[in-house]
Amino acid sequence: DAGITQSPRYKITETGRQVTLMCHQTWSHSYMFWYRQDLGHGLRLIYYSAAADITDKGEVPDGYVVSRSKTENFPLTLESATRSQTSVYFCASSESGQSSYGYTFGSGTRLTVV
Amino acid sequence: AQRVTQPEKLLSVFKGAPVELKCNYSYSGSPELFWYVQYSRQRLQLLLRHISRESIKGFTADLNKGETSFHLKKPFAQEEDSAMYYCAPYPTNTGNQFYFGTGTSLTVIP
Numbered sequence: 001d002a003g004i005t006q007s008p009r010y011k012i013t014e015t016g017r018q019v020t021l022m023c024h025q026t027w028s029h030s031y032m033f034w035y036r037q038d039l040g041h042g043l044r045l046i047y048y049s050a051a052a053d054i055t056d057k058g059e060v061p062d063g064y065v066v067s068r069s070k071t072e073n074f075p076l077t078l079e080s081a082t083r084s085q086t087s088v089y090f091c092a093s094s095e096s097g098q099s100s101y102g103y104t105f106g107s108g109t110r111l112t113v114v
Numbered sequence: 115a116q117r118v119t120q121p122e123k124l125l126s127v128f129k130g131a132p133v134e135l136k137c138n139y140s141y142s143g144s145p146e147l148f149w150y151v152q153y154s155r156q157r158l159q160l161l162l163r164h165i166s167r168e169s170i171k172g173f174t175a176d177l178n179k180g181e182t183s184f185h186l187k188k189p190f191a192q193e194e195d196s197a198m199y200y201c202a203p204y205p206t207n208t209g210n211q212f213y214f215g216t217g218t219s220l221t222v223i224p
Contacts, residue, residue: 033212035214040123040216041216042120042200042214042215042216042217043158043200043214043217045212045213045214048212058212059213090157090158092158101160101163102148102150102160102163102202103150103158103160103202104160105157105158105159106157107156107157108157
């Protein structure tokens, strides 16, 4: 499933720094998502996008910013990283908001904030 | 909004034993549910869709509307089944229904 790629795979950053996680998909899926995965919390939705220039908040949006100027890209920015944002971040896409095929996930970015 | 609950965060079974991972949902209407699996340090991948009534890697899941459950079952667990399993509703933009269960970490003991 190389159709959705995340970069970088691993990132270490310092508290207070801005960091951007990239997500790129080649299927022209209209929906894209960002989740964070933490022990004991499972997957939590940060932001999602229904189409280019349309984004909306999920469960845990504070401290994050997204944009979607092109259908294929959905970057996630941590404006001022905090230790609580240490996590594994997964990008996902779905062909529509009513998809019987579910989500397709990227490989994840493991972010450590020191 | 559709919500799912996975009551067990950790589950251990012996190789060859039956395994059941629980998923309960709490919404009305006709639910559409999926199971996803994540093997160690890999991406999540779709395991089962209830609408397909399929069996993947020996796993099955039946929607029980009376008990509002969608439990994942396998009669004989294998070591390679050790993974993280997530239950999730069908992605739909009605009520922002893009939420996953908290996941169950399954360990199959040799």
